Amino acid sequence: MHHIIRESDLKHACPYCGRSTQTRKWESSFDSNKHYKVLECMCGRKVSIRMPFSGSGHDDWGLDKKVEEAVKS
Numbered sequence: 755m756h757h758i759i760r761e762s763d764l765k766h767a768c769p770y771c772g773r774s775t776q777t778r779k780w781e782s783s784f785d786s787n788k789h790y791k792v793l794e795c796m797c798g799r800k801v802s803i804r805m806p807f808s809g810s811g812h813d814d815w816g817l818d819k820k821v822e823e824a825v826k827s
C-alpha cells in the first residue's frame with residue numbers, strides 16, 4: 755500500500771493518525787540502493803520518507819529525480 759503524501763507533511767505528522775512524528779525516532783532504511791527514513795508511529799503504522807540520496811551520496815544519474823517527481827505529482 756502506498757500513500758502519496760508530501761514529504762514535508764510526513765516530517766511533522768503521521769498520515770494515518772495525525773500524531774506528531776517529531777517526537778519519534780526516525781531510522782534509516784535501505785531498499786536496494788534507495789535510502790529511506792522510516793518511523794514507526796504509535797498507531798503501529800510505518801511512515802517512510804525517501805531520501806533524495808543513496809547511501810553512497812554518489813547517486814547522481816538523474817533517474818531518481820524523475821521517480822521522485824512522478825511520485826509527487
Ligand SMILES: [Zn+2]
Nearest residue numbers: 768771795797
Ligand atoms: Zn500514526
